[in-house]
Amino acid sequence: MKRKATAVWNGDIKSGAGHLTTQSTTLNKTQYSFNSRFAEGVGTNPEELLAAAHAGCFTMKLDLDLTQAGYTVDELETTSTITLDNGKITLSELNLQAKVPGITEEEFQKIAKNAEQTCPVSGAFSFEIKLNATLIA
Incomplete structure (x- = not known):
């Protein structure tokens, strides 16, 4: 592709x-x-597009991994915040809120961390990735 x-x-x-x-x-x-x-001008920018790509890729990969582990996802909502510091991208922070019935916190965190590490966009980044994953009952 x-x-x-x-x-x-x-x-x-x-x-x-x-x-x-x-x-x-x-x-x-x-x-x-x-x-x-x-600044706050109208339009998009490269960092915003990277954030969208990372949030989208991670969320799809997590859904795949959860489904393959036998869980049915109610909802996954991920926000990626890209940090540009002194002309260099230094961080993508993923903030995830998930509704996944029947999963334990430990299993959820394990699967979420694996998805963060194995989604194709994460693999393309050489800067830090931080995941904050919250399971909502």
């Missing part, structure tokens, strides 16, 4: 702007700029 996205940028870094388009066109000329990356 291969997936692609295209970035177009015009102008200088501070006043210029660009847009991103994904192969699926879910992002279709979605704007990004200096302000959307480093």
Whole structure:
């Protein structure tokens, strides 16, 4: 499987702007700029897209692992927060809230940690990954 996205940028870094388009066109000329990356401007940014990719990949991998272990998931909600510090991405913090009937806390934590370590996006990252997994009754 291969997936692609295209970035177009015009102008200088501070006043210029660009847009991103994904192969699926879910992002279709979605704007990004200096302000959307480093301030609160309208549009997306690379770190936000990494956060979405990590949250989505981890959540799907966890669902797969839980299903293969014989559990039925009611809901998994994951937020990834990407930290950019001095021009370098240093952390993806995954905060998970899960409703999984019949699983013990110990088994849940074990399966969640394995999913964090084995999802393809985690494997692509060279920076720290932190998982905070909460099982909701």
